[in-house]
Amino acid sequence: xxxxxxxxxxxxxxDRAGIVYYPRFLHYFHVAxxxxxxxxxxxxxxxxxxxxRIGLPTVHLESDFSRPFSYGDNIEVEVRVLKVGGTSITFxxxxxxxGDAVARIVGHNVTVCLDMDRxxxxxxxxxxxxxxxxxxxxxxxx
Amino acid sequence: xxxxxxxxxxxxxxDRAGIVYYPRFLHYFHVAxxxxxxxxxxxxxxxxxxxxRIGLPTVHLESDFSRPFSYGDNIEVEVRVLKVGGTSITFxxxxxxxGDAVARIVGHNVTVCLDMDRxxxxxxxxxxxxxxxxxxxxxxxx
Amino acid sequence: xxxxxxxxxxxxxxDRAGIVYYPRFLHYFHVAxxxxxxxxxxxxxxxxxxxxRIGLPTVHLESDFSRPFSYGDNIEVEVRVLKVGGTSITFxxxxxxxGDAVARIVGHNVTVCLDMDRxxxxxxxxxxxxxxxxxxxxxxxx
Amino acid sequence: xxxxxxxxxxxxxxDRAGIVYYPRFLHYFHVAxxxxxxxxxxxxxxxxxxxxRIGLPTVHLESDFSRPFSYGDNIEVEVRVLKVGGTSITFxxxxxxxGDAVARIVGHNVTVCLDMDRxxxxxxxxxxxxxxxxxxxxxxxx
Numbered sequence: 038x039x040x041x042x043x044x045x046x047x048x049x050x051x052d053r054a055g056i057v058y059y060p061r062f063l064h065y066f067h068v069a070x071x072x073x074x075x076x077x078x079x080x081x082x083x084x085x086x087x088x089x090r091i092g093l094p095t096v097h098l099e100s101d102f103s104r105p106f107s108y109g110d111n112i113e114v115e116v117r118v119l120k121v122g123g124t125s126i127t128f129x130x131x132x133x134x135x136g137d138a139v140a141r142i143v144g145h146n147v148t149v150c151l152d153m154d155r156x157x158x159x160x161x162x163x164x165x166x167x168x169x170x171x172x173x174x175x176x177x178x179x
Numbered sequence: 180x181x182x183x184x185x186x187x188x189x190x191x192x193x194d195r196a197g198i199v200y201y202p203r204f205l206h207y208f209h210v211a212x213x214x215x216x217x218x219x220x221x222x223x224x225x226x227x228x229x230x231x232r233i234g235l236p237t238v239h240l241e242s243d244f245s246r247p248f249s250y251g252d253n254i255e256v257e258v259r260v261l262k263v264g265g266t267s268i269t270f271x272x273x274x275x276x277x278g279d280a281v282a283r284i285v286g287h288n289v290t291v292c293l294d295m296d297r298x299x300x301x302x303x304x305x306x307x308x309x310x311x312x313x314x315x316x317x318x319x320x321x
Numbered sequence: 322x323x324x325x326x327x328x329x330x331x332x333x334x335x336d337r338a339g340i341v342y343y344p345r346f347l348h349y350f351h352v353a354x355x356x357x358x359x360x361x362x363x364x365x366x367x368x369x370x371x372x373x374r375i376g377l378p379t380v381h382l383e384s385d386f387s388r389p390f391s392y393g394d395n396i397e398v399e400v401r402v403l404k405v406g407g408t409s410i411t412f413x414x415x416x417x418x419x420g421d422a423v424a425r426i427v428g429h430n431v432t433v434c435l436d437m438d439r440x441x442x443x444x445x446x447x448x449x450x451x452x453x454x455x456x457x458x459x460x461x462x463x
Numbered sequence: 464x465x466x467x468x469x470x471x472x473x474x475x476x477x478d479r480a481g482i483v484y485y486p487r488f489l490h491y492f493h494v495a496x497x498x499x500x501x502x503x504x505x506x507x508x509x510x511x512x513x514x515x516r517i518g519l520p521t522v523h524l525e526s527d528f529s530r531p532f533s534y535g536d537n538i539e540v541e542v543r544v545l546k547v548g549g550t551s552i553t554f555x556x557x558x559x560x561x562g563d564a565v566a567r568i569v570g571h572n573v574t575v576c577l578d579m580d581r582x583x584x585x586x587x588x589x590x591x592x593x594x595x596x597x598x599x600x601x602x603x604x605x
Contacts, residue, residue, distance in 0.1 A: 047352055048366065049484040051477075053225070053534045054234045054295065058475040060205035067202065068331055082332065083195070083393035092196045099241045108479045109367035153196065189494055190508065191342040193335075195392045200333040210473055224474065225535035250337045251509035337509070338518045338579065344489035351486065367479070376480045383525045437480065 039176060040077050041113045042069035043135070046106055056105035062142055063098070066130045069114035077116075078168045091165070092151040093126065100130075100144030111135035118172040124158045125149050126169055181318060182219050183255045184211035185277070188248055198247035204284060205240070208272045211256035219258075220310045233307070234293040235268065242272075242286030253277035260314035266300045267291050268311055323460060324361050325397045326353035327419070330390055340389035346426055347382070350414045353398035361400075362452045375449070376435040377410065384414075384428030395419035402456040408442045409433050410453055465602060466503050467539045468495035469561070472532055482531035488568055489524070492556045495540035503542075504594045517591070518577040519552065526556075526570030537561035544598035550584045551575050552595055 044065055052058035071082040085091050106112060113133045120127040125147055132142035150161040161169070186207055194200035213224040227233050248254060255275045262269040267289055274284035292303040303311070328349055336342035355366040369375050390396060397417045404411040409431055416426035434445040445453070470491055478484035497508040511517050532538060539559045546553040551573055558568035576587040587595070 045355075047348075048355060048479050049348055049351060049486065051479040053228055053474050053477040053481070054236065055479070056236065058206075058209075059237045059240070060202050060209065060475065063202035063205055064200075064331075064333055067200075067333060071329075071332060081393060086195055087393065094196065094198065094247060095201045095244055097241075097243050098201070100239070102236070102238050102240075105236060109365060109371065187497075189490075190337050190497060191344065191490055191493060193337040195332050195335040195339070197337070202333065206473075206475055209475060213471075213474060223535060229535065251507060251513065337512055338520065340520065342490075342493075343521045343524070344486050344493065347486035347489055348484075351484075370479055378480065378482065378531060379485045379528055381525075381527050382485070383523075385523050386521055389520060 039115045039117050040073050041115045041133075042072040044068060044112045044114060046108055046110050046112060048108060051108045056107055059102065062100065062102075062132065062144075065112065065114055065132070066116075066144065066146070069116050069130065070128060073116040077172065080165075080168065086153060089162070089165075090153040091161070092153045093148040094151055095146045095148050096125070097147040098144065100142055102142050103139075104134075104141040106132075106134065106141065115140075117176055118169050119145055121161075121166060121169045121173060124160055126161070181257045181259050182215050183257045183275075184214040186210060186254045186256060188250055188252050188254060190250060193250045198249055201244065204242065204244075204274065204286075207254065207256055207274070208258075208286065208288070211258050211272065212270060215258040219314065222307075222310065228295060231304070231307075232295040233303070234295045235290040236293055237288045237290050238267070239289040240286065242284055244284050245281075246276075246283040248274075248276065248283065257282075259318055260311050261287055263303075263308060263311045263315060266302055268303070323399045323401050324357050325399045325417075326356040328352060328396045328398060330392055330394050330396060332392060335392045340391055343386065346384070346386075346416065349396065349398055349416070350400075350428070350430070353400050353414065354412060357400040361456065364449075364452065370437060373446070373449075374437040375445070376437045377432040378435055379430045379432050380409070381431040382428065384426055386426050387423075388418075388425040390416075390418065390425065399424075401460055402453050403429055405445075405450060405453045405457060408444055410445070465541045465543050466499050467541045467559075468498040470494060470538045470540060472534055472536050472538060474534060477534045482533055485528065488526065488528075488558065491538065491540055491558070492542075492570070492572070495542050495556065496554060499542040503598065506591075506594065512579060515588070515591075516579040517587070518579045519574040520577055521572045521574050522551070523573040524570065526568055528568050529565075530560075530567040532558075532560065532567065541566075543602055544595050545571055547587075547592060547595045547599060550586055552587070 050061045074080050074082040115131040117129040119129040127147045129145045131140040152159045192203045216222050216224040257273040259271040261271040269289045271287045273282040294301045334345045358364050358366040399415040401413040403413040411431045413429045415424040433442050436443045476487045500506050500508040541557040543555040545555040553573045555571045557566040578585045
């Protein structure tokens with residue numbers, strides 16, 4: 038089963054309409070990605086920047102929202118590696134209300150691998166590419 | 180020319196990589212939408228919910244990011260009505276660094292019209308549909 | 322020992338100066354308060370509003386920051402009930418870097434008990450007052 | 464009259480209780496401070512860090528909230544220089560609902576002047592000290 042990060046919706050994440058302010062989901066997805074790096078890749082996300090000087094800025098994102106989340110809901114965010122390109126990595130996200138079988142949000146982000154010192158697009162170093170590709174294998178969608 | 184909301188990137192909007200944290204752009208787009216309602220439709224966005232009991236939750240979003248924004252950049256967010264469906268309204272967004280001819284972010288959000296009391300999808304009331312359709316006409320993309 | 326909520330500093334919580342944007346700590350404190358309610362009082366914070374129609378808006382806050390937090394730090398936020406007044410409850414907060422003996426932030430918030438339907442200050446209902454007072458007892462600072 | 468920054472409360476700034484989530488006010492205060500630097504001191508806040516390598520982290524903050532703000536309210540945040548110490552600068556903030564004579568929030572932040580390259584407390588450079596002291600004079604509270 039794909040990695041899931043368990044998050045709680047917070048008092049301050051709710052908007053004037055009484056549901057989660059949708060830009061917050063993109064934040065939740067990033068939080069889940071940070072957890073995914075530590076738990077599945079064995080790399081603390083902050084070392085990616087601080088030690089390896091690699092950034093992963095988003096160049097394309099897409100999400101479908103079928104049902105809203107409310108305050109008090111527990112949320113599980115699934116993270117997958119969907120594709121490893123020359124300089125790009127695509128992450129897939131699905132957000133479930135805890136206990137639900139059907140996702141309420143399905144999305145993906147295309148990121149590019151960036152040399153943080155020169156702020157230029159690069160191919161991910163071999164050790165990082167292998168970590169991503171291993172995830173593709175594990176999920177049988179290489 | 181389409182409506183543009185002038186925003187400033189704030190100290191707290193920058194992430195660990197030194198550029199704007201991308202979920203913030205979805206927030207900027209919503210801020211620009213609130214300004215668009217007041218300036219172009221003549222409806223304060225908060226009255227939509229408070230007075231008319233109508234919500235516009237996002238059901239689909241999509242964005243392409245070609246260049247990052249840094250702290251100190253001034254940003255202009257263009258808002259357009261791209262499509263008025265039966266119960267949906269699609270808003271288009273483009274984000275420019277002030278003075279640039281080429282947008283750095285291009286995106287759109289599909290929203291649905293919601294009866295906030297019953298939390299059910301509805302057709303927008305006639306007065307609101309007309310306001311949206313007038314925007315389509317003005318922009319010659321009906 | 323007083324309750325502590327373990328939080329992680331997120332990529333998006335860092336500001337242009339490379340440290341946690343200080344308004345985020347007030348958010349962390351609220352997140353820790355929500356955890357405190359569930360873990361120590363046995364009341365999910367969202368039911369306070371949704372079921373009991375009670376709010377706890379802040380009327381006074383004060384914090385001292387002695388050392389900053391960086392991305393990658395794990396943070397523990399301690400929550401205490403410091404005082405139960407007629408209509409007010411004062412919560413104390415201390416933020417530690419995981420493993421540190423000395424807190425980096427020490428603060429407190431005075432909140433008032435609010436009837437959410439009439440938006441008026443009230444005395445907390447007896448069951449809630451008892452839960453707060455039990456915390457005072459436990460911490461030997463009644 | 465002291466400098467005021469006009470801000471709008473945004474859809475996403477409202478919490479589950481229907482009022483502005485109070486950590487957002489600390490963000491509003493910082494936004495107003497950024498505007499104050501540009502408008503009154505003639506220094507863009509981002510150049511402070513990017514060009515002059517000076518940071519102003521908060522070491523103490525204090526705020527009193529007497530009435531809440533709702534979505535749709537326009538807010539004016541007044542910024543004053545209250546004190547210039549050896550290495551510290553204290554900024555005073557008051558938040559008004561537009562048109563009100565009485566502030567709804569009154570607070571202040573003590574900041575210290577930091578050399579961003581060595582991350583050490585310093586005396587503000589003479590040009591910056593003079594700008595702050597001129598504000599004290601203008602406000603007759605030196």
